[in-house]
Amino acid sequence: MKAAESEVPDAHFTVDKQNISLWPREPPPKTGSPLVLRKPCTVRAVVIVLTLVVLASVLLQAILYPWVMGALSDIKTNAQLLKGRVDNVSTLSSEIKRNRGGMEAAGIQVQMVNASLDHMHSQIQRLETDVKKANAQIQMLTKSWEKVNNLNAQIPELQRDLDKASALNTKVRALQSSLENTGKLLKRQSDILQMISQGWKYFKENFYYFSRVSKTWYSAQQFCKSRDSHLTSVTSESEQEFLYKTAGELVHWIGLTKTGSEGDWYWVDDTPFDKVQSMRFWIPGEPNNAGNSEHCANLKMSSLQSWNDASCDSHFLFICKRPYNPQEL
């Protein structure tokens, strides 16, 4: 009996495609028992048990069916979701495969980008170094700028000093010019005094020497030349007046002569002879070339009209003339 009982499974039910089966199935009738005596009670008991089982099964089905159906529905839904996800994963896998080449290219590009980033990093480091240098230079420039500002602040005062210096410079230049002129005048005065001390007279940029001895016209000219001069020429009324007044009543040779008895008059110092302008200085009636031998001229009268032609071999006082040249003195 124990072995038979242990082989009999526990009573339970299964739901398969909404069919309910009772397990274990109805046990086979016992053999060897007296069917006549036991059958009514057993049948009744079986019927009752079966009824109870059926009722319990119905009750359980009524209670569990909605839950089971809900669970099945959830399982279905989850299965569909899983299937969708599997599909998505499959799609993604195929896409990943398709994109593997792109990924490799992207990897290369990433490597290139990394290299570029390294390069940029080194450049950034250099830039940082340059920025530090620039900052140092900016600081130096700032200090220089401050100095410049200080100097700029001094500019107005310097400008005033410069204006004063400029005004002073103008005055100094004027004084220098005045001093130079004074020097020239002093040099001139000195030269004139020196010439006067040697017997010369000064009139309008020329020195004149009135001799104290008489000579022929040619000897007189030789004397003048030995003194860096010539017998005097006369080119203006003022000069003529100076000469005849200084000569007094004494006859003096002047530097007027001519080439031969029929030649033209000329000045021995090469001053051009103006025949027309000189007419006013001849004594009226002169030059008369008396004896056809008067080829030299002299100052004979103490007046504007004072010239006379006379023989060049005659002895008279004479007048030398020397232009004043500061560079020669």
Ligand code: 2F8
């Ligand atoms: O009367 C004018 C005449 O007088 C003198 O001669 C007499 C002069 N001679 C000399 O002076 C040498 C002339 O030249 C002059 O013309």
Ligand code: CA
């Ligand atoms: Ca004469």
